Amino acid sequence: MLYHAYELNHAALAPLREAVEFNKRYLESPYNPASYTLFGRTAAAACDLFESMTRRYSKPLWGLNSTLVGDIEIAVQERVIWEKPFCRLLHFERSREGLAKAHGKAGWTHPRLLLVAPLSGHYATLLRGTVDAFLSEYEVYVTEWTDAREVPLSEGRFDLNDYIDYIIEMIEVLGPDIHIISICQPGPPVLAAVAVMSEQDNESLPSTMTFMGSPIDTRLSPTTPNKIAMERSFDWFKDNMIYTVPWPNKGIMRRVYPGFLQLSGFITMNQDRHVTAHNKYFEHLVEGDCDSAQRHRDFYNEYLAVLDLTEEFYLQTISDIFQEHRLPKGEFMHRGQLVQPSKITKVGLMTIEGENDDISGIGQTQAAHTLCVNIPQESQLDYIQTGVGHYGVFSGRRFRANVKPKIEDFMLKHFDVKRENHFQKANEPLFFSKTNGHL
Template structure:
């Protein structure tokens, strides 16, 4: 019922938003002789803030139309190379000159935690000059009809393995935040089954590998409540007329509310400053605010089964670091990982995944040779700064690129293909 009330609120507010937008256009229109007066700028600023805080934000676009390679600008086009009901594999195809050598292939696994994959727009942009980049473009669960079936953590891991097969041998995989656990699990499953498409390296960034270490407010909440509490309080039915009508989901707006409440004062100050920038006609600062919140406020729903299984496995039972995680009734044995280089990255001020939680992957993968592992802690950044922003571009991205280049794998180094898939059949 709460989801229906949320939808109704947006419907009720629609005419007010439209009126506010029209009035803002009137006050800000350069043809209006009073548009540059303090009164008009103040009115236009207030109306824009009202319209933006009551708006529903749709899925943003990546917008990568070009990049710079070897000092030259080349065109980039997006293409879907693999598709399933809950995810598309998006390839940023770079139109490089003929005869140029092939760069490393990198699969960026975007978080499925309420935001769209476009949250990693800056991550992709920093990697494009150096690598052939793919990304998991997860689909809003409320847009997937019930007839398409369910999607849980086991399906997530299967999706990753299928994508690595589509991209081909020698791929490097990067798990940003939430995907760190399924990425590590997928690699462990592939290694234990001697899969020839096992990635050359995996980079885990700000992920909850072991949330018993330096637990954050997010981790504490999961420990304080039983799984049934989450089922009864945050799982809702998708309302009509969405394509996923009646699908049980964890709504994105609830996740967003939780994130914003953790730093509510910061968001209130940001909107106050945005209003002041508009009044002062500081267009550059105002545009930076728009760009950030257009992305941050765009959210998607997660399926009930995926959300609850993730909460139970990662945050309540700590199954992966304890060696108790299962994938379709098969143990996830991280000690089986021997041929995949491991890079773990953390932010000093991360309030989502505490310091040490991602580094724990180094401990539970004891059989990776020392010369194939590396840990890096970036000073003075929070969770978002681990994968985006100036410090990411300047300090973190070059380390990722160097790590993938160091541990590049040629097809001759892969093992024979043998993988056991669901149902016990070999493929």
């Protein structure tokens, strides 16, 4: 009933939002003398704040239309190269002509990088800054997970086993020697996928895998979300966190963990910070500080856009990753097969953690090194970035200045070649899809 109440509340407020939006435009009009008064600016700011706090935020656009290679601006186009009901693989394809111009000759391209976005409530566009940082020097691919409320019930279930299968298929589509960066939630399933591929001696094994702020072993330095997962029973999560998608969504009748529930939890954890941010936003609007107001909008347009997770995926993650700790205990199963990270021998391993991470504590990501005992030491690296929290590990100033160079150096060192020899010829296929059999 909670999901139905959420939809009903959204629909009931729609006429009021329209009226408030009309009043806002009227109060801000340069032809309205009131717009130049303190009263007019305050009233317009109040309307803006009401509208922003009551509307539903849709999936943001990537907005990455170009990148700089050296001092040459190169066009970038989003292209879907693999797709299934619950995910699609997006390639940020850069102009070949632009690359040829930047490098002074045709026939060269950059290494390939797969960013595995978290499926934990926010859209993959949360990694916009991460993608942008790598675009100038890499062929970047990103997993775009689908909002479960938009997937018809006829498309079937999606659990943690399906997630691992999706990862393996996407790696096979891209072919061998790609670099994988797993950000937060995907850590355990990506590690499991690479372990399964290693045991099968899959020819599409990646060259390196990097885990950033991932819950590999949540028994180490448990954070507030980890403690909540342990304090409550599995049945509590099943009874209180799972709801049925109502009409008019495409996924009507699908059982999900609603994104708005997770969002409310995150906001509650940092309630004072969000209240302060909105108070300052109101003040910026009244003062006419457009730049500060726009920065607030940009952040919350992303932060408040959430998606639903399927019941089976959410509950299996709670049980296997956060309560039973099956992966670090050596008990994690995939399709009846024991997942053994010790089978990984040819893939470089890097782990990155934030000093102030309040989602994945120090040591949780490092645990991957303990599990991957047969990866040579020279092919492993652990790095802790000081002065950042969870999001600072993969975005922001310190990510660009400190974390990104560490990742690049590690990937190049694992190949033991110079950067200029790390390129491929552009006339070779960038990927081969075993799903549809075309180049």
